[in-house]
Amino acid sequence: MSGTFGKGHHLHLIDGSAFIFRAYHALPPLTRKSDGLPIGAVAGFCNMLHRYVEGNTGPDAPTHVAVIFDKGSHTFRNDMYDKYKANREAMPEDLRPQIPLTRTATEAFNIACKEKEGFEADDIIATLAVQARAAGGRCTIISSDKDLMQLVGGGVEMLDAMKNKSIDRDGVFEKFGVYPDRVVDVQALAGDSVDNVPGAPGIGIKTAALLINEYGDLDALLERAGEIKQPKRRQTLIDHADQIRLSRDLVKLDENTPLDFTLDDLEVRDPDADQLLGFLAEMEFRTLSKRVAEVLGKEAPTIAEAPVAADAPVAADVPFDAELYEHVSDTAALQAWIDRIYEFGYVAVDTETTGLDDMVAQLVGISLCVEPGKACYIPLIHKARGSDDLFGSDDLAEGQIPTEEALRLLTPMLEDPSILKIGQNMKYDSKIFAQLGINVAPIDDTMLLSYAMHAGLHGHGMDTLSERYLSHTPIPIKPLLGTGKSAITFDKVPLADAVKYAAEDADITLRLWQLFKPQLHRVGVTKVYETLERPLVPVLAAMERSGVKVDRDTLSRMSNAFAQKMAGLEDEIYELAGRKFNVGSPKQLGEILFDEMGLEGGKKGKTGAYATGADVLEDLATEHDLPARVLDWRQLSKLKSTYTDALQDHINPDTGRVHTSYSIAGASTGRLASTDPNLQNIPIRSEEGRRIREAFVAEPGKALVALDYSQIELRILAHIANIPELKQAFQDGIDIHALTASEMFGVPLDEMTSDVRRQAKAINFGVIYGISGFGLARNLRIPRAEAQGFIDRYFERFPGIRTYMNDTKAFAKEHGFVQTLFGRKIHTPEISAKGPRAGFAQRAAINAPIQGTAADVIRRAMIRMPHAIKDLPATMLLQVHDELLFEVEKGAEDDLIAAARQVMENAADPVVKLDVKLDVDAGVGASWAEAH
DNA sequence: GACATCACG
DNA sequence: GACGTACGTGATGTCC
Structure with missing residues (x-):
């Protein structure tokens, strides 16, 4: 399409500074290999431009496009107000030289590149957008800058490229509480701390919108300020009227910027392959060059491989050699290691202990590593071999620094905020050190780095990671410790062997860290790691x-x-x-039921054994008493063996308490898992089982407080799938399952029966799990066709759910992962598999963003909790997916509930603005049974 | 160590 | 049209 810009044309205006800013912060400080020129922001900028260009296909593609930049630091606004943007931070040193290169990049993509001395990009954008509107065309502003929102409407809209979310008049209203034509008025009142626009003190966007909506516009408001009822607010507006008017002038964009080009000059042009590839090659962008060349159907330019600096060994260059590990046996050697650690600023640390239970295990030795291949082990309490070679004596082996002495030297380093301590599963090591009163910080954790980047792809144990990413099989521990009854603890391992094994762990950890840390940015999970993984370690350790x-x-x-x-x-x-038989043996029970007694419905599974699960026995129970008795027996057997018996063995003799261990990187969705013992599956659903919770008690003078999110996964589903009816029901506090039933079956809420509600509840949960007619039929014990009918009606009533499910599957197929609202990635490698595996993968993909977002929310709450309750006599004890359990001194229960609820209900803010509120229920009691 | 079962969200 | 089918976990006992 060509000719004079007008109806049918579509102009895209890209906010160049926003692109640069985003690119700079999204990427690590990359440099051009050949000469060290900082290039990270340019690389990110080019990637974004490329992605933008590639995404612009189809009927909605722009006919005209320009990237608009700021130019010069002095604009007409500085003449109006000398403090305008005065508290802006200076541009980072390594970004400055990249600015002109982003112009060159834009031109290399053959996209119009516009700027004007003395004007901000926003003014040029405003002028062009108004021109486009006046000409009868459309305009999309690619930016999320709220200052541009005043332009929206009449064919102008905004697009947040990062979130791929477009903002129209309603979107502006959502943000400002007014439509675009009054945005300037609201901004004038609310001010802006980033740009240093003063506004009216004490008035934020909400109040500003309230006032503007009441009085019509800013002039009317200022004129009639005397009518405002609240005395403080009235006085503020009267006193600061001039300042508010000035603020309006500052935020109002200049729609008449004199320009030396017209809209027609911005027509979309094909890139010149040679020019573009030439530029990318000059920047030495290998991957992007290849990608662009592919799109253009050209040969990728060859980019010379620059030599790697000799003083920066990478893991792959240094072979593993256990003979080179150092046995640190005196304080001088230890001090030399500490000195080296201070030179580097980081160290990989690993502890060896007498066992796997970090509440009981004793520190046996410490290994350190700062460079691949160079690691040491500091043995502390290894035993000397007895005369009969059987470790008969308690004498310590030679060549060890007294523990106290070694820790005296190491503790300042371990606690030094300027030294990063790197570990594999640092929660374990920091708990070992915590036993000794040593507070290890700050930390990095290779297990969690892997988890943030590779969840769903593989496990994150050190052996797995070493083999996968370092192609190295670590020395196995089994031959050193033995197995079964004759197994020994690590303090009995001969020093020569111990050094090799222990130091290697630190070596591997350091190499993994060197490999993983720079990849975080590239995978796009830095925020996930920094805000959801790393800060959780000390919180869980304390719990x-x-x-x-x-x-x-x-x-x-x-x-x-x-x-x-x-x-x-x-x-x-x-x-x-x-006859007698082993009731606990499903095999024997199956034979009794189906062979000897000849009951109907015996179905053999893959292994050829009869299925005797609870669902099968429940069906049989209508015909015969035996299955019913077995069900009762099984329930008791479960409660006894797993809970009343096993739990007693987990009571720590020193503390009289049970200390679970949470695995942070166990569940692919971001959930925690509780082990040794699992305190996340303590019975509650059956009356008898529930009584187990009476054994979980508060200390005398204290109480237990339980807070749990109400229906968090369904709320998140309502938000993610954008279901207006469900969102409204949650806002209004309506029973969500009854609402669903009412919508589906047309039964008014006040005539709802418990059975209809129960069915709707099953469907609601089924949806979260990636529902199927078969599964729902089995759950509700209704014919499959009927179940399918329910599902069809559900989708008809809430079409957004089906869209969400289809979109999620498509996303997983395209990218190989799905994401939570907080950016956590869950990989779905089997999504394109053949056969039933694909079904599993699809349902998991549908569930993961919902379950994972809920997991992220409670993680955020837990991370903020210690600060929020620091002045209260309370301790956070347990997490059960959507619940937190606290122990608090009597009298402070209400304060704790208020503080903890505040944190939990607002845990998504400010990163994610949920369309539904989060509700938290609370309970108090002397036991967990009472508190729930 | 695999499998079946069952406890939780 | 057949196939297999609700998501995520951990602990226990049986059996080979």
Whole structure:
């Protein structure tokens, strides 16, 4: 399309400074290999331009486009107000030389590049947008700068390229509470701390919008300021009227910037392949050159591989050699290591201990590494071999620094805020040090780096990572410790072996860190790692060390009661079966039920054994008493073995409390997992099981407080899939399952029966899991066709759900991962598999953003919690996915609930603005049963 | 160590 | 049209 710009034309205006700023902060400080020129921002800028150009296909593609830049630091606004943008930070040194290169880049892409001395880019954009509107064409401003929102409307809209979200008049209203024509008035009142626009003191956007909407516009408001009821607000407006008018002039964009070009000069042009590829080659952008060349159908330019600096060894260059590891046996050698650590500013640390339970294990030795291949082990309490070679004596081996002495030297370094301590699963090591009163900080964790980048692809244990990323199989621990009863602890491992094994772990950790850390940016998960993973480590360490008090007598009494009941049931079962057998053996039970007794419905699984799961037995229970008895027996057996018995063994003899361990990198979705023991699956659904929670108690003088998010996953679904009815119901506090039932079946809310509600509830949950007719039918025990009918009606009523499911599957197929609202990536490698695996992967992909976002939310709450409750006599003890359990001194319960609820309900802010509020329910009691 | 089962969100 | 089918976990007991 050509001719004079007008109807049918579509102008894109890109806010160049915003692109540069974003590119600069999104990428690590890259430099051009050949000469060290800082190039990160240019690289990011080019990537964004390329992506932009590639994304511009289809009927909505622009006919005209320009990138608009700021020029010069002095504009007419500085003449109006000398403090305008006065508290802007200076441009970073390494960004300055890149600015002109972004102009060159724009021209290399053959996109119009415009700027004007004395004017901000915003003014040029305003002028062009107004011209485009006047000519009857459309204009899209690619920026998220709120100052540009005053231009929206009448064919002008904005596009946030990062979020790929367009902002129209309603979007502006959402942001400012007024439509675009009054945005300037609101900004004039609210001011802007970034640009140093003064505004009216004490008035923010909300109040400003309120006032403008009440009085019509700013002039009317200032004229009638005397009518304002609130005395403080009235006085502010009267006193600062001039300042407010000045602010309006500052934020009002100049729509009449004199320009020496017209819209027609901005017509979209094809890039000149040679020019573009030439520029990219000059910048030495290998990957982008290749990508662009592919699109243009050209050969990628060859870019000479610059020699890697000799003094920067990378992991791949240094072979693993355990013989080179150093045994640090005296303080002089240790001091030399500490000195080296201070030279580098970081160190990989690993502790060796007497066991895997970090609440009990004792420190045996410490290994350190600052450069690949150069690591040491500092043994502390290794035992000397006894005369009979059987470690009969308690004597320490030679060549060890006394623990106290070594820690005296190491502690300042471990606690030094300027020295980064790198570990693999640092929560373990920091807990070991915490036992000794040493507070290790700051930390980096290779396990969590991997988790942030590779969740869903593979595990994140050191052996896995070493083999995958370093092509090196670590020395196995088993031959050193042995197995079973004859296994020894690490302090009995001979020093020569211990040095090799232990130092290698630090070596591997350092190499992984060197490899992973720069990749974080590239994978785009720096924020995830920095805000959701790393800060959680000390929080969890503290919770685990606190533990929760569990009353042994309560458990013991329950255990005896269960045993008695089970014995009674066993007698009945043998009677009904006609013989004795092992009730706990599904295999034997299946044979009894289906072969000997000849009951119908025996189905064999893959392994050829009959299925005897609860669902099968429940069906059989209508026909026969035996399956019902077995179900009862199984419930008791589960409660006894897993809870009343095993839990007692987990009571720490020193603290009298149970200390679980949370794995941060276990669940692919971002959820935590609790192990040894698992305190996230303590019974609650059955009345009998629920009583186990009576054993979880507060110390005398204290109470337990439980706070849990109400329906968090459904709220997140309502937001992500954008379902207006569900969002409204949550805002209004309406029973969401009843609402769903009402919408689907046309039953008014006040006539809802519990059965219809129950069905709707199953559907709501099913949706979160990637529903299927079969699955819903089985869950509700209704015919499959009927279940499918429900699902069809649900999708019809809430079409956004189907769109979400389809979009998510498509996204996973295209990218190989899905994302939470906070940017956590969950990889879905099997999404394109054949057969049933694809189905699994698709449902997991649908579920992951929902479950994962909820997990992110509570992580954020937990990370903020210590600060929020620091002045209260309270401790955070447990997390159960959507619940936090606290122990608090009596009298402070309400204060704690208020503080913790505040943090939990606002945990998504300010990164994610949820369309639904988050509600938190709270309970207090002497036991977990009472508090829930 | 695999499998079945069942506890939780 | 057949196939297999609700998401994410951990602990326990049986059986080979």
